[in-house]
Amino acid sequence: MTWYIDFEGYQFDNRYVVKEIAILNKETLECYNYFVKNPAYIPHPPNTQTIQSQFKRHNLRWKFGDHHFLDAISDIILKVKRDAVYCKGPEKAKCLRTWLPHIEEMTWIATSFKKLYNCTAEVCDIKHGLNCARRKVHELHYIDVVLK
Numbered sequence: 001m002t003w004y005i006d007f008e009g010y011q012f013d014n015r016y017v018v019k020e021i022a023i024l025n026k027e028t029l030e031c032y033n034y035f036v037k038n039p040a041y042i043p044h045p046p047n048t049q050t051i052q053s054q055f056k057r058h059n060l061r062w063k064f065g066d067h068h069f070l071d072a073i074s075d076i077i078l079k080v081k082r083d084a085v086y087c088k089g090p091e092k093a094k095c096l097r098t099w100l101p102h103i104e105e106m107t108w109i110a111t112s113f114k115k116l117y118n119c120t121a122e123v124c125d126i127k128h129g130l131n132c133a134r135r136k137v138h139e140l141h142y143i144d145v146v147l148k
């Protein structure tokens with residue numbers, strides 16, 4: 001089995017704060033997405049232009065979410081087991097490798113997410129816009145399987 005994974009969130013000081021993370025199974029199309037609370041030790045977002053523009057992109061407020069990150073990632077680890085896990089982008093791969101040591105970066109897909117708009121109907125239920133991790137795992141599947 002193979003899974004695709006992607007997340008949306010905030011990036012600053014060489015770290016990510018994940019707000020939405022999604023996985024999609026290549027064969028069964030099982031899809032799970034999780035909305036992630038801010039870390040308790042960072043109760044407020046840094047007051048910077050960068051954070052503002054990241055918020056405008058994905059519309060996921062700092063305090064939004066119903067899972068602690070470690071609960072979400074533990075559930076993902078249980079689901080993917082030792083299956084292959086693919087993600088796009090070296091920084092995201094590096095971040096996720098902490099919890100999914102066997103993750104593989106999809107270096108064979110050169111197209112930027114900005115140019116992938118085949119799965120806009122797959123956005124998640126809260127409709128926070130197209131910068132949605134659930135849509136993006138479907139885009140990865142589409143370009144990896146359907147266009148092959």
Ligand SMILES: [Zn+2]
Pocket residue numbers: 020123124125127128131132133134135
């Ligand atoms: Zn979403």
